[in-house]
Structures are given as C-alpha cells and as structure tokens.
Amino acid sequence: GAVVSQHPSRVICKSGTSVKIECRSLDFQATTMFWYRQFPKQSLMLMATSNEGSKATYEQGVEKDKFLINHASLTLSTLTVTSAHPEDSSFYICSAGPQQGGYGYTFGSGTRLTVV
Amino acid sequence: AQSVTQLGSHVSVSEGALVLLRCNYSSSVPPYLFWYVQYPNQGLQLLLKYTSAATLVKGINGFEAEFKKSETSFHLTKPSAHMSDAAEYFCAVSAGAGSYQLTFGKGTKLSVIP
Numbered sequence: 001g002a003v004v005s006q007h008p009s010r011v012i013c014k015s016g017t018s019v020k021i022e023c024r025s026l027d028f029q030a031t032t033m034f035w036y037r038q039f040p041k042q043s044l045m046l047m048a049t050s051n052e053g054s055k056a057t058y059e060q061g062v063e064k065d066k067f068l069i070n071h072a073s074l075t076l077s078t079l080t081v082t083s084a085h086p087e088d089s090s091f092y093i094c095s096a097g098p099q100q101g102g103y104g105y106t107f108g109s110g111t112r113l114t115v116v
Numbered sequence: 117a118q119s120v121t122q123l124g125s126h127v128s129v130s131e132g133a134l135v136l137l138r139c140n141y142s143s144s145v146p147p148y149l150f151w152y153v154q155y156p157n158q159g160l161q162l163l164l165k166y167t168s169a170a171t172l173v174k175g176i177n178g179f180e181a182e183f184k185k186s187e188t189s190f191h192l193t194k195p196s197a198h199m200s201d202a203a204e205y206f207c208a209v210s211a212g213a214g215s216y217q218l219t220f221g222k223g224t225k226l227s228v229i230p
Contacts, residue, residue: 006159032216043206043220044160093159098216105216107152107159 002028004096006108013084013115021079021111023094029074030096034105035067038091047092050077084115118143118209122221130229135179135194137224139207142188149190150208150218151181160206166190177201202228 003026013019023033031052036044048064050056050071058064066088068080077096081088091112097105123138141147148167152160164175171183181192190207207221 004159009157034217041223041225043222046217046219049217091157095160095218105218107161109159110157112157 002097002106004030004094004106004108006094006111008111009109010112011114013113015085015115016083018080018082019084019113021081021092021094021113023077023079023096023108025075025096025106028097030077030098031074032097032105033071033077034095035069035077035079036093036095038093038110040091044093047079081113084113086115089113089115118147118211118219120207120209120219120221122205122207122224124224125222126225126227128227128229129197131199132196135192135197135201135226137192137205137207137226139181139190139192139221140188141190141207141209143209143211145211148210149181149183150210151175151179151190151192152206152208152220154204154206154223163192163205197226197228199228199230202226 005024007022033050035047038044047062048056048058050069052071052074056069071077093110094108095105119142121140150165151163154160163179164173166173166183174180179194204223204225206223208218210218
C-alpha cells in the first residue's frame with residue numbers, strides 16, 4: 001500500500017529558531033500534498049496545499065512567511081516553521097496523493113513540535 | 117462548501133458492545149465521505165470511504181458505514197467493540213470527484229470498557 005513517511009516524529013526547539021519537517025511518499029508520486037495542524041483534543045485544520053513545482057496555497061489566517069512549504073519533487077514536501085514561538089507548538093500532519101489506481105490520500109504519522 | 121458534524125466528542129462502550137459513531141455532513145455537491153482513526157501521537161489511518169458507489173461501505177477492522185443522503189448522515193458502526201478500537205475517530209468530507217481537499221469533523225474519542 002501507499003506509504004507516507006514524515007520526519008521527525010518529535011522535535012523540541014528553542015524559541016526563535018526554525019524547524020523543518022519532511023513528508024515523503026515512499027512508493028508513489030505525490031502531485032499534491034496537504035499540511036495540517038492539530039491542536040490537542042481538536043480536529044485537523046488544513047494549513048496549506050502544495051502542488052509539485054508550484055507555490056503552495058495557504059488557507060486563510062495561515063502566515064505564509066512563517067510556514068514555508070516547498071514541494072520540489074513528486075516525493076518530497078517540506079514544511080519549515082520559521083522563528084518558532086511557543087504558540088506554534090502543535091502536531092503537524094501531512095498527507096500525500098493521489099495514489100495511483102485509486103482515489104485517496106495517505107497521511108504521514110505526524111510531527112509533534114514543542115517550542116520552548 | 118462542505119462541513120461535518122460529529123455528535124458526541126466522547127463515546128464509551130463496553131467490550132463486545134455495538135459501536136456507533138455519528139457523523140452528519142453538509143455539502144453543496146455530491147460528497148465523498150471518509151472515516152479515519154487516529155491513535156495517540158500518530159497520523160490518520162483510513163477506515164473506509166464512500167465515493168458514490170454502494171451506500172453501505174465496509175472498511176477495515178470490522179467497521180462499516182452507511183451513506184444516507186436523505187439524512188445527510190454517514191454513521192460509523194461496528195457490531196462488537198474490541199479494546200484495540202479505543203482511539204480518536206474523524207469523519208471527513210470532500211467535494212466529490214476531482215476534489216482532494218478534506219474537511220474534518222472535530223473527532224470522537226472512543227473508549228472501550230473491559
């Protein structure tokens with residue numbers, strides 16, 4: 001089946017530093033990747049949609065200069081949280097697709113970001 | 117535009133009892149509907165999906181859901197709960213074929229009592 005690898009699974013960083021999160025589709029080419037943010041005990045909120053080779057489309061209220069998304073290849077998208085602050089602490093999840101031969105997107109295992 | 121309402125943020129059932137997680141949707145176009153499960157600190161795993169074929173959809177781990185257009189519902193059921201079913205469940209909707217953007221409900225936490 002389709003596998004999406006997200007790395008790192010957990011990261012702790014100091015306030016003011018930047019953190020990069022990777023999302024890789026391991027056995028299929030992903031023309032589209034979605035980045036979500038999930039606060040504790042809440043649902044997933046879509047942050048942005050990235051299409052390979054083009055600029056990401058950000059949802060309203062998401063700062064594009066703070067959450068940099070790069071989708072330079074069909075198997076890799078990255079989310080960089082720049083100048084992180086404690087309020088950026090959250091669970092970030094990517095999904096990639098569509099899968100060949102069927103409809104659907106596969107989710108990564110998520111990244112727990114803690115900014116101290 | 118699409119939206120999803122999951123009734124009950126927390127559901128508790130006894131092991132072996134029926135599991136029923138409720139989901140109602142709103143969509144301006146024929147929707148695709150999904151149920152995902154999330155274990156602590158993990159991503160989402162697809163349980164099942166409705167994509168305009170059979171209205172009764174069978175998924176993994178013994179779960180199934182029925183699409184009822186007249187009720188705008190897509191409730192998730194399992195005849196007999198297992199301890200390993202304890203997790204967070206999310207219902208999601210997309211705007212049908214060609215649209216891959218998902219709108220999620222707020223989730224329902226399922227607890228299974230031994």
